[in-house]
Amino acid sequence: MEEKSTAQIDHHFDIKAETFSQWAHKAVDWIINYLENMNRYPVLSSVAPGDIRSKLPAMPPEQEESFEKIFNDFEKIIIPGITHWNHPRFFAYFSITGAYPGVIAEMLSAALNVNAMLWKTSPSATELEEVTLNWLRQMLGLPETFDAIINDTASVGSLCAMAAAREYAGLHIREKGMAGLPALTIYTSNQAHSSIEKGAIILGIGKDNVRKININDRFEMRTELLTAAIEKDIAAGKKPICIIGTIGTTSTTSIDPIERIADICEHYNLWFHIDAAYGGAAAILPEYRSIFSGWQRADSIIVNPHKWLFTPIDCSVLFCRKPEVLKAAFSLIPEYLRTREDDAVKNFMDYGVALGRRFRSLKLWMIIRALGTFKIQHVIREHIAFAGKLRKMIELHPNFELLAPTPFSTLVFRFAKSGLDQDRLNQLNQELLDAVNATGEVFLSHTVLNSKFTIRLAIGNIKTTWVDVERAWEILQQKADELNN
Ligand SMILES: *Cc1c(COP(=O)(O)O)cnc(C)c1O
DSSP: OHHHHHHHSOOOOSOOHHHHHHHHHHHHHHHHHHHHOGGGSOSSOOOOTTHHHHTSOSSOOSSOOOHHHHHHHIIIIIGGGOOOTTOTTBOSSSOOOOOHHHHHHHHHHHHHOOOTTSSTTOHHHHHHHHHHHHHHHHHTTOOTTOEEEEESOHHHHHHHHHHHHHHHTTOOHHHHOSTTSOOEEEEEETTSOHHHHHHHHHTTOOGGGEEEEOBOTTSOBOHHHHHHHHHHHHHTTOEEEEEEEEBSOTTTOOBOOHHHHHHHHHHHTOEEEEEOTTGGGGGGSGGGGGGGTTGGGOSEEEEOHHHHSOOOSOOEEEEESOHHHHHHHHOOOOGGGOOTTTTTSOOGGGGSSOSSOOOTHHHHHHHHHHHHHHHHHHHHHHHHHHHHHHHHHHHHOTTEEEOSOOSSSEEEEEEOOTTOOHHHHHHHHHHHHHHHHHTSSOBOEEEEETTEEEEEEEOOOTTOOHHHHHHHHHHHHHHHHHHHO
């Protein structure tokens, strides 16, 4: 009797294949309708804090629920609280794209559900990552000396690079920890992304040992101050380990003097890390390579395909010219993760924090193949051209001013009618940004530059056309007029 009742249990605990088929097809139709009709949605969600949570049951269901009901809630409850990052009029932070081939790859990768920790745990996942990143390296014009790995984010990639820098200092911190050592110091500009400081916190370097070097009027690191800071630290018995330059800072997209920083790193034998999370994508344009001059001298470089290379979040690439140092920083192999092939293959778990790794190369590979280098170049070139065109219009407007150069596709500017003091202008620009975003038609964000509240408009979605950019500019002028009257 016992046996019979066991045999009667339906072992299809997951939803049935027919149900999957029905809802997967519905989901694909929904996705197409969504992505082709984004203008029906306000770019920025207008819900209040707690609105979404209050519509959801606090307790998990005990019984199965129909997919119809679940999908209905997705549309009715979840979608209103979505900020539409895939919208062509999303100009805030850095505009991104989850292009169609990437969406397909994410579906397939969920179905395969592989863990790319070891070569053996999915040879294709490891080898496709190697091949695709080698393609990307060539597309960006980096030499063969660079190895690469995909991480979830630039924050984690930079953390790994800084851990490699710490290893490179040769202080055996991996074994002994940091007690009794002189303070380690790292150097970056005061425009560097906050992830650099966070990395220093996590690695035990400490916020106080991050030297935020001052910048020139173009928001680029002043290398004479960099050298002075290093000399001062050495004289005080500290141990400099790393300089981090940025190509495309987050606020203004400024570019640090890469060749000169490389010289300084070589002189002091410091690890040179470059954060090009956003800007790095522009290296795909041969005519833009001069901007990147010297980056091949870095020990490690971050480029985020999930920022300006149309890949769904998350996909961040860490290029590294000293992979053996990165491996020395991270590799730790317990018996249960040893394989017979260890000597012949790359096991990506040896080069970073996480053991388990998603099959992220699949989406990058599908995007590069489905679009091709020429089309990707074309879109990036177009985004830069749109930014240049809008820059000219802002320049000519009597009541707006640009606040930094525009090396890529991101503009920083403000409403600046003469005769108003700084506080009033800051307040007006905050109000202007709020009014523009409240239209729901576009979404822009802000930064603060030299105490000036600054509006930021970043172009980067694959579907963005000049009409979208022009519309943002019309709304900005119209709302500025309204506020001004
Ligand atoms: C966006 C950005 C980051 C952070 O990227 P994540 O992948 O979200 O961690 C780091 N550095 C720069 C320059 C960026 O623009």
